[in-house]
Amino acid sequence: xxxxxxxxxxxxxxxxxxxYLSQQGFKVVAFADGEKFLQADMAQFALAVLDVGLPGxxxxxxxxxxxxTSSLPVIMLTAASDDxxxxxxxxxxxxxxxxxxxxxxxxxxxxxALLRRxxxxxxxxxxxxxxLHIDVLKRCVSYAGTNLPLTGAEFDxxxxxxxxxxxxxxxxxxxxxxxxxxxxxxxxxxxxxxxRLRNKLNQVAGDSIQNVRGxxxxxxxx
Numbered sequence: 569x570x571x572x573x574x575x576x577x578x579x580x581x582x583x584x585x586x587x588y589l590s591q592q593g594f595k596v597v598a599f600a601d602g603e604k605f606l607q608a609d610m611a612q613f614a615l616a617v618l619d620v621g622l623p624g625x626x627x628x629x630x631x632x633x634x635x636x637t638s639s640l641p642v643i644m645l646t647a648a649s650d651d652x653x654x655x656x657x658x659x660x661x662x663x664x665x666x667x668x669x670x671x672x673x674x675x676x677x678x679x680x681a682l683l684r685r686x687x688x689x690x691x692x693x694x695x696x697x698x699x700l701h702i703d704v705l706k707r708c709v710s711y712a713g714t715n716l717p718l719t720g721a722e723f724d725x726x727x728x729x730x731x732x733x734x735x736x737x738x739x740x741x742x743x744x745x746x747x748x749x750x751x752x753x754x755x756x757x758x759x760x761x762x763x764r765l766r767n768k769l770n771q772v773a774g775d776s777i778q779n780v781r782g783x784x785x786x787x788x789x790x
Contacts, residue, residue: 575616643679644666738783
């Protein structure tokens with residue numbers, strides 16, 4: 569049985585998610601604030617559902633602190649109209665987000681989709697990219713023996729591009745796989761994640777992620 573962490577200061581939401589997700593076969597550990605969550609052993613959790621509007625340390629700061637030591641998958645809960653929180657959350661390493669109020673069934677679907685991505689089998693090494701090593705189980709990446717410190721969202725993005733190496737992937741295609749929906753017209757989260765991942769890859773592998781104008785992105789490794 570997989571254990572989920574739910575971090576929300578709203579008692580009704582904690583109780584609702586604890587009851588609903590438990591009925592769906594998960595063990596749930598609920599936290600009313602970010603401080604107590606950060607003091608917990610992250611190894612026990614398969615995924616965290618994290619509210620942005622927490623008292624004390626807010627969800628964005630919790631995500632920032634978490635990413636310094638853990639690649640635990642995170643789904644952030646944000647105010648439905650607060651695009652800034654969504655973008656900041658993804659930049660800080662959140663893997664997905666949902667606006668409040670939300671449908672518990674949709675949250676469950678997103679949780680299952682994210683957990684499935686964690687369990688995707690590692691693709692066979694490609695002869696065109698012998699220096700890149702992606703360990704799906706440990707969720708770590710190295711290039712020519714140099715470890716790349718990636719967030720959970722960056723790892724999933726690189727793994728997707730690697731599986732389609734040499735193939736141009738549109739923003740909609742990337743968003744569908746990673747978030748289960750098409751990219752919105754003014755949603756720049758995919759572009760932001762690409763930019764951050766590209767900057768990290770450029771330090772060891774040169775210009776590996778290329779933008780094909782009007783079509784999307786492609787991973788090209790020497």
